Amino acid sequence: MPKMINLMVACAENRVMGRANKLPWRIPEDLKFFHEETAGRTIVLGRICYETWPRAREDGRRLVVVSSNASLAREGVRVAASVSEALGIAEAMPGEIYVNGGERIFEEVLALNRPMRLHLTLVHAEVEGDRYFPEWRHLAWRETARRESADAHYRYTFLTLER
Numbered sequence: 001m002p003k004m005i006n007l008m009v010a011c012a013e014n015r016v017m018g019r020a021n022k023l024p025w026r027i028p029e030d031l032k033f034f035h036e037e038t039a040g041r042t043i044v045l046g047r048i049c050y051e052t053w054p055r056a057r058e059d060g061r062r063l064v065v066v067s068s069n070a071s072l073a074r075e076g077v078r079v080a081a082s083v084s085e086a087l088g089i090a091e092a093m094p095g096e097i098y099v100n101g102g103e104r105i106f107e108e109v110l111a112l113n114r115p116m117r118l119h120l121t122l123v124h125a126e127v128e129g130d131r132y133f134p135e136w137r138h139l140a141w142r143e144t145a146r147r148e149s150a151d152a153h154y155r156y157t158f159l160t161l162e163r
C-alpha cells in the first residue's frame with residue numbers, strides 16, 4: 001500500500017493559486033496553517049515553489065525538489081527529475097508525503113489512483129493570476145473537516161477532503 005499523499009493548496013473560487021511566482025494574496029492565518037502543517041514533513045515541490053519559499057528548509061522539513069537542475073541538492077534537499085521519481089524518493093523517507101505544487105505537479109498527482117488527502121484553503125473570491133489549481137470538484141472526495149474563517153480582506157474555508 002503506497003503512503004498517503006497530502007496536497008496542500010490555497011486557491012480562489014476560480015482556482016487561481018499564484019501570480020508572478022508569488023501567492024496572489026497575503027492571508028496570515030493560512031500561512032500559519034501551512035507552515036505548521038508542513039513542519040517536520042517530507043515534501044515534494046517544484047523548483048519555483050522551492051526557490052520562492054525562504055523557510056522551506058527550516059522546521060525539520062525534508063524536501064524533494066522536482067527539477068532538471070541536480071545541483072540544487074544539499075543537506076535536507078533531494079532533487080528528482082520527474083514527479084514519479086520524487087514520489088519514489090519520498091516513499092522511502094519518514095512519514096506521509098506532502099505535495100506543495102506547483103501547477104503541473106498538482107495535475108500529475110491528482111491524476112494518480114492512490115490514497116490522497118487534500119488540505120484546501122478555498123478563498124471565496126475571484127482572483128487574477130497565472131497559476132491554477134487543477135479542477136478537483138468532480139473527483140469523489142469525502143469531506144472530513146471544514147472550518148470557516150475570514151480576515152479584513154477575504155473570507156476562506158479550511159477544507160480537508162480525502163479519496
Ligand SMILES: NC(=O)c1ccc[n+]([C@@H]2O[C@H](COP(=O)([O-])OP(=O)(O)OC[C@H]3O[C@@H](n4cnc5c(N)ncnc54)[C@H](OP(=O)(O)O)[C@@H]3O)[C@@H](O)[C@H]2O)c1
Pocket residue numbers: 008009010011017018019020021022023024045046047048049050066067068069081082083100101102103104105108131
Ligand atoms: N496557493 C498555493 O497553495 C500555491 C501552491 C503552490 C504554488 N503556488 C504558486 O504557484 C506558482 C509556482 O508554481 P509553478 O507551477 O509556477 O512552478 P513549480 O512547479 O514550483 O516549478 C516549476 C519547475 O519545477 C520543475 N517541474 C515542475 N513540474 C515538473 C514535472 N512534472 N516534471 C519535471 N519537472 C517539473 C521544473 O523545474 P526546472 O525548470 O528546474 O527543470 C519547472 O520549471 C507561484 O506563483 C506560487 O505562489 C501556490
